[in-house]
Amino acid sequence: MPMLSIRIDGREHRFEQGISVSEVACAIGAAAEGQWLLGGYLDGQWVMPDHRIECNGRLHVVTESSPEALDLLRHGLAFLLAAAVRHLHSGSAAGSIQMTETGFAMDFDTGRPLLAAELGPIQAHMQRALAQGQAVISHQVGREEALSMLSMPDERYQRQLAERWLPAQTLWTHALAEFVLISIRPMPALIESHCAFRLMQVSGAYWNGDSTQPMLTRIHVAAWFHADHLQRSLDQLQEIEKRDHRKLGKQLDLFHFEEQAPGMVYWHPAGWSLWQVIEQYVRDDFRKSGYQEVRGPQLMDVQLWKRSGHWRHYQQHMFLTESERRRYAVKPMSCPGHVEIYKAGHHSYRDLPVRYAEFGNCHRNEPSGALHGLLRVRGFTQDDGHVFCTADQIEAEVAAFHRQAMQVYRDFGFDAISLKLALRPPRRMGDDASWDRTEGALRSALARADIAWDELPGEGAFYGPKLEYHLSDSMGRNWQLGTLQVDFLMPERLDATFVDAHGQRRHPVMLHRAILGSMERFIGILIEHCGGWFPLWLAPVQAVVLSVGIQQADYAVKVATGLQERGIRCHADIRHETLALKTREHSLRKVPYLLIAGDREARSASVTMRARRGEPSRTLPWQAFAQLVEHKPFRFNGHPRESET
């Protein structure tokens, strides 16, 4: 039997001609026992496990532990889902598939919105198809073939997807009986014992995210290889739902939204108290790291936004208004305002870097369908800052910003942080040479500060590359928060200058930086991260004094007033309700300390303290309670030293 030379992950192997992919996988120990071998790529072409190899070539084996395997499984299940929807709702048209962290979501036009109650029969149909092991026929196809296969009215969205993907992507068609689906991925032969999935819920989604297009039904699916992974993921989803910041916002009486102001927040006293603690913390941090706080106008003439480049690149996101035949834009960002403040002074190279900070209240016209609680709003406040410096100073500024950002994240209880460098986008200002320069400056600053990072090609801002801080929350979800952007363009466009050592006028480099990003979004993330159990230093109400009966009302008020005078956020609850009811209400509000004031306590100037986390109750003089709170290592009106969640 002639021998073949097959290169697998960079290593040469020799096998007899006609060996199958699964035999090769077995021989090289690619799949552990009981693992599913999905197939492989032979010289870049997808092949099934039973494919026999006849020529020399390169092979990449895909098992369920390969990084791409979960995507292949989920695309396979999406096909089964689409086939089931078509079978049960004739004439329905399948739209696009989105991968999610726990599975996938797929859109359908069924002529009317599908109801959650209709998911059961669809799931059952999929399970049956899986159990029967129905053979799906897959083909790699060219442009003409793909488009000719997608000519029916119920294939209209598939056709649009194919047109969008071609010719950049390799396309596959998968067919089961009459049903055809187009995909950019091949499809493995699904094995029932290795497909654990649950149809979770339905929502509405416009085709292409465009509100002028039809509203489709989006079916959300959790999908994994094994039942225990699925169960873990369902438990996590349940926890995420429990911690939803919109739900906790209501329960803790922090904020609400109204239809009359889409994407803009009504902050209640408790929510605004939380906001203020965060704002004062950030303000303190600005001061300590050499930033001067400034404030620019909310409305500025459209001419300024034309000069800054925002009009051309950002116009569709700006709210506009008019007065005395002049057009103004509501600021979507604070940068041009800071440039104007910088320009109002005369700057020598000796003055640089100049660092300005602002709690910049901005508005951006996000599509109403994309708004989501505090996480996606139209009116928001950034912990914004701009550094005007020379190119030589970028490195030190990036290193200082990095140290500052990491400390802030730790103080708020985020420990898992990764850095990404977003590079030039397709639509951008400036020539390639200046992009090479700015991207190079950031890379070398990071390398010299010994910081590890990943790169995201095409995801930079239109005026410069971006350094992004991605945080992982207590439920393992990732959020992009802080950014630092290097900008050589805006100071030049708006003619900001400094005088160098030779008396020449030069343009400074501008660094745009934010650590929390949008305050609203950060608070949303924080609420979900700690599940509403704010650490003591952040808790809107740190303690409530509960009178047991009417006789102790005066004493409870006296204690609460005493604690307030010492800077503790506290009040008395002297309502004529039972202690059990009052305790339950404040526990639901997740107040860190409940202080009970009964007869015994009133006589001894003490309180019985109940901490929220199951610590045993104890009675102590109320001044001792104040000292206990004041001497916590994380001061509630200063920097926390550890996070107590």
Ligand SMILES: [Zn+2]
């Ligand atoms: Zn900026």
